[in-house]
Amino acid sequence: MTMSTKPVRVRYAPSPTGDFHVGGARTALFNYLFARHHGGKFILRIEDTDQKRYNPEAVNWLLNGLRYLGLDWDEGPEIGGDYGPYVQTERLSIYRHYCQQLLDQGLAYRCFATPEELEEMRRERKPKGLPTYDRRYRDYDPDQALARADGGESHVIRIKLPLEGSITVYDAIRGDITFQNEKLEDVVIVKSDGIPTYHMANVIDDHLMNISHIMRGDEWVSSMPLHIHLYNALGWEPPIMAHLPVILNPTGRGKMSKRESRAPDGRVLPVFVRTFEELGYLSDAMVNYMALVGWSYDDKTEIMDREELIDRFSLDRVNASPASWNYEKLDYFNGVYLRTLTPLALTELVMPYLEKAGIKADKATMMQIAPLIQERLNVLSDVSNWVDFFFVDELPPYNLNLLVPKKMSLADMPPILIAARDTLAQTNFNHDAIDAALRQSVETLGIKAGQMFQPIRIAICGKLVAPPLFNTLEILGRETVLKRLDQAISRLEQN
Numbered sequence: 001m002t003m004s005t006k007p008v009r010v011r012y013a014p015s016p017t018g019d020f021h022v023g024g025a026r027t028a029l030f031n032y033l034f035a036r037h038h039g040g041k042f043i044l045r046i047e048d049t050d051q052k053r054y055n056p057e058a059v060n061w062l063l064n065g066l067r068y069l070g071l072d073w074d075e076g077p078e079i080g081g082d083y084g085p086y087v088q089t090e091r092l093s094i095y096r097h098y099c100q101q102l103l104d105q106g107l108a109y110r111c112f113a114t115p116e117e118l119e120e121m122r123r124e125r126k127p128k129g130l131p132t133y134d135r136r137y138r139d140y141d142p143d144q145a146l147a148r149a150d151g152g153e154s155h156v157i158r159i160k161l162p163l164e165g166s167i168t169v170y171d172a173i174r175g176d177i178t179f180q181n182e183k184l185e186d187v188v189i190v191k192s193d194g195i196p197t198y199h200m201a202n203v204i205d206d207h208l209m210n211i212s213h214i215m216r217g218d219e220w221v222s223s224m225p226l227h228i229h230l231y232n233a234l235g236w237e238p239p240i241m242a243h244l245p246v247i248l249n250p251t252g253r254g255k256m257s258k259r260e261s262r263a264p265d266g267r268v269l270p271v272f273v274r275t276f277e278e279l280g281y282l283s284d285a286m287v288n289y290m291a292l293v294g295w296s297y298d299d300k301t302e303i304m305d306r307e308e309l310i311d312r313f314s315l316d317r318v319n320a321s322p323a324s325w326n327y328e329k330l331d332y333f334n335g336v337y338l339r340t341l342t343p344l345a346l347t348e349l350v351m352p353y354l355e356k357a358g359i360k361a362d363k364a365t366m367m368q369i370a371p372l373i374q375e376r377l378n379v380l381s382d383v384s385n386w387v388d389f390f391f392v393d394e395l396p397p398y399n400l401n402l403l404v405p406k407k408m409s410l411a412d413m414p415p416i417l418i419a420a421r422d423t424l425a426q427t428n429f430n431h432d433a434i435d436a437a438l439r440q441s442v443e444t445l446g447i448k449a450g451q452m453f454q455p456i457r458i459a460i461c462g463k464l465v466a467p468p469l470f471n472t473l474e475i476l477g478r479e480t481v482l483k484r485l486d487q488a489i490s491r492l493e494q495n
């Protein structure tokens, strides 16, 4: 029962309290894919009723992040729509109306418990496993309550929930879940500042915005009975609900971190959408990877473009069990998408990263290099490690021992590098001629190819992991290559 007869209208309803985490982005993505699959609407609603935790930057992070991921919303901030406004603090008068209705019907009540009283209740009741609030104003005379409220006394409004029996709610991913009513608390639906709580505003908006399906994080499962009771109290039919599996850390232990950290090798482990963007993950790769965090198509197909994801997405294949975030897999996906780019497109993408790394790269040379690194690059911001040596006059000093292949010694290096130098001084400077000439030289010396190629690579790149050698030599050009070989030879001699 995952489809209703209503037109599909789904929403992503973040609270702007902090940075835009990939967990939230995954929720947004599933809603987006579901909407597009069914030709429905994807709505963005800002749930900012918690003014204490409001972070003014958060909305920008969010909107920019959604744009980077290409999750364009059909209704919401900046574009409006027929069901606006889409920011909850702009809807306060709407909420007031329904809260008054619940009060008038005796389905909600004013509560004047002080913070001290609540603290006492908590101390008393928590150890017994009871909900904090002891319902002490539930049967208080409403007229008296109104008089106190009119007199300016601070109070909240609470929902009156059933005291006994149970409620069974249906989740499209988990099936039926039963909750005992006695365990539920008469929670606050309007705070003392007159602003509704998340629960109240969320239920009212989902109804008024004609939301057909709610897809949200699994931390909201425990709120389902409360929400269903609220729908019932308001006389409304609830949307279909689906709670998405939690995302775990790469180790599979514990929820995915809310904060960024560094791996033992110093690499950033991003969790915020804007950090993934900054590091150079492509939008399509992110979308493809994230779609598979908690959903699968057929247990084997992994690389799917946006259209394929939209075409194939269904709630039936969302997994109820938690999924781990896997950075290596994301890198692999990003690599796959990077390899589909033309050299020009790749060049244009990497130029800003080079500039940021302080590398003075010219576009024409980078265009020549692009095909060489395209097979190897996984994350755009790694580009400088691959290409920096192309764009410096002097290589930074490297450890001479790197020159030495296995089973050889430093003393073996000068004759090999001198032979390489002499060969490269004479040959035509293109890939095939360099290849043939160096192999000839290897043969003459009676050594293995690697025993010459490794010292050349180090002498001209300063590192072992570098683009393919002959192309690299060709792009660097004879002058630079000979200069670097000479430098290596003289360093060896002085050693």
Ligand code: GLU
Pocket: 012, 013, 014, 015, 047, 198, 202, 215, 216, 217, 220
């Ligand atoms: N504002 C809530 C959040 O940020 C929305 C939960 C929901 O989708 O109902 O998690």
